[in-house]
Amino acid sequence: MLHKSIINLLTGAAFALTLTGAASAAELRYAHVGAEGDIQTIFAAQAAEGIDAATNSEVTVSVYPASQLGGVAEMVDGVRMGSISMGHHDFASLARLVPEVAVFNAPFIYRDGAHALAATDPETSPALQAINEQLVAQGVRIIGRIYRGDRHISSNFEVKTPEDLSGKPFRAVPLELWVSMIKGFGAIPTPVEVAELPTALMTGVVVGQENPLTMIASNNLNEVQSHVSMTGHMRAVLAVFVNEEVWQGLTEEQRTAITTVLDEEAEKSLQMATEGEAELVEELKGRGMTILTEADGLDLDAFREGVSAQIAQDFPNFTPLIEQIQAVE
Template sequence: MLVESLRYIASAGLVLGLMAGPALAENLRYAHVGSEGDIQTRYAEEATAAIKAATDDRITVQVFPASQLGGVAELVDGVRIGSIQMGHHDFASLARIAPEVAVFNAPFIYRDGAHALSATDPRTSRALQEINEKLIREGGVRIIGRLYRGARHISSNFEVKSPDDLAGKAFRAVPLDLWVSMVKGFGATPTPVEVSELPTALMTGLVVGQENPLTMISANKLNEVQSHVAMTGHMQSVLAIFVNEAAWQRLDEVDRTTITEVLDRKAKESLRWAQDSEGELIAQLTGAGMTFVTTENGLDLDAFRTQVLKQINADFPEYTAYIEQISAVE
């Protein structure tokens, strides 16, 4: 009887030990729309490799860049339903779930790239934590990190010094409400175009200009269809890394912590990448025939700031409290 009891205890202990053992391996699908050479593509490749290493191969992440799994809408819908477990794009891409999240992409609200990263840290940003709760509740999506691509500037096939130069002209807007409002503030006519279709839209004249970080302008060879860059720096391009909530909760708590730490380290690295590359990109694009318009040679940045913020405040009065919180971040 004693022997049987000991066998039972040993067997039960073995089962409990197995239950408490290492978490099951997970393979996550990670999608984004960035092309080869863009900082966001480098970020996804390096961050996912670091996640695999840091979790001792328990978590592997397969990256699908360049809209391979669809455009922005398909990306967000895929993460919501769980057919795609992770992805990244502008915060505003999640506005169909929680409209307020678009505030993190609002123009002229960050002092610089470092401020943008601090204000969008999901571990410490009070505004983001509040909005994250709504994203989880309403859409089953959680923001777990961010990355920095650089300041966004205006490119065009003619010189742009003030909003008057864009008045009435068809200008590419990211197909999100915030971008449509901003382009109206530019004085232009917003024309939604997916990023995968942008070079063709510029070449055919469907739109006369667009706005993006210099890394994207270079990676997509927009110098071949655009002649000028106005260095407006109207947005600090910070993208949200988001995950399907059910997939996230399947992961062991230790692995979740490890992933967020990896993403934070890579976010800080992305800021350095963008800062280090700006001068090189200006030289490269100048050599490729582009002309840069700055405040030193006539760019009226105050006119852009005033007109754009007026339009944003009119269209999104609900952003006011969040913008105040963002401004207060050190």
């Protein structure tokens, strides 16, 4: 009798890659957790259309957004096992397979959005290529990326330097990388689930948090926060990954067509994020928030130095990878 895990793997692969007569035709199941209207959701829908066109419908992609096929952990496991062909999420979501992949979500490692895309290009980034080799051994390959926007600090008082946050409780995403970053901000990391964040800010359980402006606006955090410090400490780049067996089941021409489409959509996501942030700044000002930039005395160098030192202390194995990433032109 076949071992249960082998049966699951074979069954999953059958779901993930449907051969339609010829070995060169395939249907891929693409899952993600993004909600309607999010850049990542638009990316997946447009990528599916582009892949269909670029392969003359030899490869069709069915997209399952909004956690329809499970949460992040289930999606990653599904892609690894083959029951889901491909998906996307933060690079750190793959850290269970290869811990070092979380480096691509590390704060203050990208100069700007264009650098973030260049440094996470699977075809040209030395750091990503090295990590991809390890991921492939686990059955997963990164084949693209999405630029979702920059993360900034919001607070109920003016924050220009880490000293302004010293000793104060600040919301931390319950992941080691985020806890380390909040320590680098000078604050006390305080885990709060996102659903509880508005209440925690209103009651003073935490005095601030960090997120892209899209999240700040959509969750009406302007009602419990007065200031946004435009630190851009994290460039939110998501990894697009695929089951390795499914990937190798495609022809070289199909793989090239898919990666070309994903590269084009990555550039579009950067443009959407950049234009969207400018509009959101004005919207949040209109809602009464004060926006702080370097022109207003925001000391980005102080935040960068504090956070970088903390990350180097807590994640020493990231240092050579960060050096490779920062060397990318």
